[in-house]
Amino acid sequence: xxxxxxLRARKKERTRDAIADAAVSLFLERGFDRVSVNDIAAAAxxxxxxxxxxxxxxxxxxxxxxxxxxxxxxxxxxxxxxxxKPVTALHxxxxxxLDRYDPVTGLNDHDEVVAFHRLVFSTxxxxxxxxxxxxxxEDALADALGEGIKGHLRAAQVLAVQRVLxxxxxxxxxxxxxxxxxxxxxxxxxxxxFSQLR
Numbered sequence: 001x002x003x004x005x006x007l008r009a010r011k012k013e014r015t016r017d018a019i020a021d022a023a024v025s026l027f028l029e030r031g032f033d034r035v036s037v038n039d040i041a042a043a044a045x046x047x048x049x050x051x052x053x054x055x056x057x058x059x060x061x062x063x064x065x066x067x068x069x070x071x072x073x074x075x076x077x078x079x080x081x082x083x084x085k086p087v088t089a090l091h092x093x094x095x096x097x098l099d100r101y102d103p104v105t106g107l108n109d110h111d112e113v114v115a116f117h118r119l120v121f122s123t124x125x126x127x128x129x130x131x132x133x134x135x136x137x138e139d140a141l142a143d144a145l146g147e148g149i150k151g152h153l154r155a156a157q158v159l160a161v162q163r164v165l166x167x168x169x170x171x172x173x174x175x176x177x178x179x180x181x182x183x184x185x186x187x188x189x190x191x192x193x194f195s196q197l198r
Contacts, residue, residue, distance in 0.1 A: 037051060063126065073155075107173070
């Protein structure tokens with residue numbers, strides 16, 4: 001019984017990825033505001049209603065790539081080992097992301113990743129939608145931390161630090177430096193920033 005459901009889910013995921021890939025390719029080629037939903041549906045060879053079943057807004061076609069990280073900070077806090085403070089767990093997690101050159105840390109120099117970030121940061125509607133994702137992450141982290149207003153303040157501070165660090169890393173790479181070259185500075189910046197949070 002599970003096999004057909006599993007096949008259906010995989011097919012839906014492949015369709016979703018194909019739609020998003022077609023959209024992002026068009027956005028990178030022409031710019032976000034110059035591509036219509038009809039253009040995307042035609043490129044993905046689907047109907048407009050089908051597109052909206054997978055992605056409720058045009059912005060979601062781009063920002064779904066961030067959903068892999070949605071609630072990540074809260075998960076790190078909830079899943080940390082006993083005796084490890086939340087900020088320490090979050091610092092270690094961010095450092096591990098730097099070690100992997102994870103695009104979410106801003107420390108990734110693949111042309112496609114740099115272009116994708118440039119698209120997001122230079123398109124007001126995408127930047128606004130990304131801010132909404134960040135606010136949802138902040139609420140989730142605050143819940144994981146508990147402590148009422150103190151937890152909310154700490155969540156806001158941690159996520160602001162991660163955002164600033166990622167932006168600084170991406171900016172250096174967008175200015176022409178390699179991720180390998182930026183890495184030591186990124187690590188030092190992260191260590192200093194999380195030390196200040198403690």
